[in-house]
Amino acid sequence: MSINDVAEQQQKADINKLHxxxxxxxxAxxxxxxxxxxxxxxxxxxDEYLITAEWGLGYWLGLVAGVFFLLIFIYPVxxxxxxxxxxxxIKIWFNLHMFIGVIAPVMIAFHCNFSLGATNSNVALYSMLFVVASGVAGRYIYAQIHYGLFGTHARIEELMDISHxxxxxxEQTSGLAPTIQNKIKEFEEYVMKPSAGALSFIPRKIFIGISTWLTYFSLRRRLRPIIATQARLSGWDKKQEKKxxxxxxxxxxxxxxxIRKMAVYTFYEKLFHNWHKIHVVFFSMLLITGLIHVAAVHMY
Known part of the structure; x- marks a missing residue:
């Protein structure tokens, strides 16, 4: 295998990070x-009281969920x-961190039978809900500055290389016909347009996501006759044309x-940095209130 072949394979591997x-x-x-x-x-x-927090399955669900929440600490440590x-x-621990962060709150919901209890348990429950809400938001923000939920951290320079x-x-596969070029340019100008501020960016981000999907399906529709023409001129069979x-x-x-990730990257990178601080505070609250709840339950 030549050096050029190796370089070409590496370029394709880098491109596939976004696919x-x-x-x-x-x-998800x-x-x-x-x-x-x-x-x-x-x-x-x-209302059927199939599970109660004080004994049996309900008790063990709460106990196991508490242990799970302690295991969440392994990833940051x-x-x-x-x-x-x-x-x-670290990828394994991150996946475990995400899994526990979803399963443990579900176990707690069944542990308390979807009902409020004593003051210490209510405080622990509300702390958990804050952590869950923060985790859901963090999962979304994380995906905006990484290659998917489980990929590596993206960089602007690398995104520009992938785009290029x-x-x-x-251009090599479809010739980048003028209709395709114009549609891509129109999309790029729209998503790269600077926002007036954070409050105007957030709703615009929703429209950027919708615009990405609409542009993709529009380009698929426009590509089909272009590829069909290439197939006819090149003598491809149906299998080659489909490929x-x-x-x-x-x-x-x-x-x-x-293009979309470059447009939102700076905003979400700053947001992720600030989110992480808040998430740590919420989780610390959950740990403290959870330990107090467990101690109160077993002491009284």
Whole structure:
């Protein structure tokens, strides 16, 4: 394999950072819907008192969830302290951190039977809800400055390289017809337009996301006759034509994602830095109130 071949493979690997697999795209929505339905069922059954916090399954759900919340600390400790760096890959601990952050609150909801109790338990419950809300927000912010939820931290320079490489590869595969070029330029001008401030940026970010999807499907529609013409002129069979169309759509998806991520990167990087401080405060509140709740339950 030549050096050029290796460089080309590396460029493609870098580009693919922005192309999410179906699992990455739909796993989180699927899990969210499934847990929401499960919680809705639990809420509807709360008057049946199938679970109580004082004994049996309800007691053990609370105990296990408390241990889970303590395990959440392993990820920040693993990331911060050198003596923990031999305890497994940080990606594994991050995934565990995310998993526990979703499962433990669900267990607590069933532990308390979706009802309020004594003052110490209510304070612990509200602290947990603050942490959950903060975690959901953080998950979204994190994905804006990383390559997906489980990818590495993105950099503006790298995003610019990916955008440039995707354009070049798209030009090689579909010729970047004027209709395609104009649509991409129109999208780029829209998302890169400076916002007046944070308050105006937040609603605009929603429209940027919607615009990305609309532009993608519009470009897919415009690419189809272009690829069909290329197939006819080049003598491709249907399989080759389908493969070329799929590859061109993938490059369009990567290019649009790179442009969108560059447009929002600076805003979300600052927001993530400030969010992290708030999240630490909320989690510290949860830890303290949770320990007080456990102590109060077993002492009285």
């Amino acid at each position: 999410l697999s179906p699992f990455e795209q739909f796993a 929505p699927f899990v969210s819907v499934a847990l929401s339905l499960f919680l809705l069922w639990g809420w509807q059954q709360r 693993r990331k911060k302290f050198k003596f923990m760096r031999s305890t497994g890959a 490489e995707a354009r070049k590869m798209l 070329q169309f799929k590859e061109s759509c993938k490059l369009v998806d990567i290019l649009l994602r790179a």
